Amino acid sequence: MLSQTIKSGDWKGEKHVPVIEYEKEGDLxxxxxSVxxxxxxxxxxxxxxAWIQLWFHPEDGAFPILVGKVEFSNHTDPLTEPRAVFFFRTQKKGKLYALSYCNIHGLWENEVTLE
Known part of the structure; x- marks a missing residue:
């Protein structure tokens, strides 16, 4: 199962865990x-x-919705940074899930509650 291969942890002590920070203004x-x-x-x-994905699972939703995916294709000069900004509109509460993929250490996840 894919879920058994996804790792998680505290982003303050593990460099692979995606950090999710959000601001909400009205429905925006x-x-x-970032990683x-x-x-x-x-x-x-x-x-x-290699990439970061952001998913949103509304409280009343049956499944999460892919908000977006960013691929980082250049790892020489100029260097890309593993950071992405996403915008979407919703009035709903739910969970934000982020996935990141390290080419050596695999899939990593994190989640926060969207109020």
Missing amino acids: VKVEV GKEIPHPNTPEHHI
């Missing part, structure tokens, strides 16, 4: 997802974050 939600906020993640051709 701005979400920043390596406290402990920088390497960004080299040999070891890098």
Whole structure:
């Protein structure tokens, strides 16, 4: 099962866990997802974050909805940073889920509650 291969942890002590920060103004939600906020993640051709996804699961929803995906394709000069900003509109509460993929250490996840 895919869910058994996804790792998680405290982003303050694990550089692979995506950090989710959001602001909500009316129905507009701005979400920043980053990897390596406290402990920088390497960004080299040999070891890098390849992509980040953001999902939203409304409280009353049957399943999560993919908000967006960002791929980081350059790991030489100029270097890409594993950070992405997403915007979407909703009045609903629910969960924000972020997934990131490290080419060496696999899939990592985190979640926060959207109030």
